[in-house]
Amino acid sequence: xxxxxxxxxxxxxxxxxxxxxxxxxxxxxxxxxxxxxxxxxxxxxxxxxxxxxxxxxxxxxxxxxxxxxxxxxxxxxxxxxxxxxxxxxxxxxxxxxxxxxxxxxxxxxxxxxxxxxxxxxxxxxxxxxxxxxxxxxxxxxxx
Numbered sequence: 001x002x003x004x005x006x007x008x009x010x011x012x013x014x015x016x017x018x019x020x021x022x023x024x025x026x027x028x029x030x031x032x033x034x035x036x037x038x039x040x041x042x043x044x045x046x047x048x049x050x051x052x053x054x055x056x057x058x059x060x061x062x063x064x065x066x067x068x069x070x071x072x073x074x075x076x077x078x079x080x081x082x083x084x085x086x087x088x089x090x091x092x093x094x095x096x097x098x099x100x101x102x103x104x105x106x107x108x109x110x111x112x113x114x115x116x117x118x119x120x121x122x123x124x125x126x127x128x129x130x131x132x133x134x135x136x137x138x139x140x141x142x143x
Contacts, residue, residue: 007081010100011107014084017099020106027095027102032058035094038101039070042077064091067098074101078108 017024027034036051043050050066057063067090075082089097 007075008079010080010083010104012100012103014089014093014096014100016103017096020099020103023099023102023106027099031095031098032063034102035063035067035070035098038074038098038105039066041105042070042073061091063094067091067094071097071101074104078104080104 012019017027023034032051032055033047035054036047036049039045039050040047050070053066054063057065064087068086071086071090074080075086084093089100
């Protein structure tokens with residue numbers, strides 16, 4: 001029986017990068033893009049900033065600076081074990097960590113049936129604001 005303090009294991013192993021060949025290829029050829037997509041799913045922000053930050057820090061081997069906090073957020077969100085250590089996963093073996101995180105996010109997306117939407121369409125915001133204005137003007141006209 002699991003108590004509320006016990007952490008869950010990751011759905012895939014850290015070195016199981018070939019569990020999803022599509023993800024493995026994406027991380028191999030565009031590591032910073034996959035990191036950006038993962039970060040956007042967790043933070044509900046645009047992937048561009050994360051992608052660019054990771055890309056700019058890669059040549060200096062400092063990509064862990066942006067990767068470690070995102071990995072920690074994924075673990076916190078899904079109550080996952082810190083296995084391996086975030087520093088190792090983000091700084092030394094970052095592509096393996098990004099594959100594991102991507103597979104984890106996909107498995108939770110499938111189990112919940114909810115896709116994280118990173119941006120709200122502009123039209124729905126406008127129509128919602130218009131309906132609020134219309135509703136407010138109807139109330140003032142009836143008084």
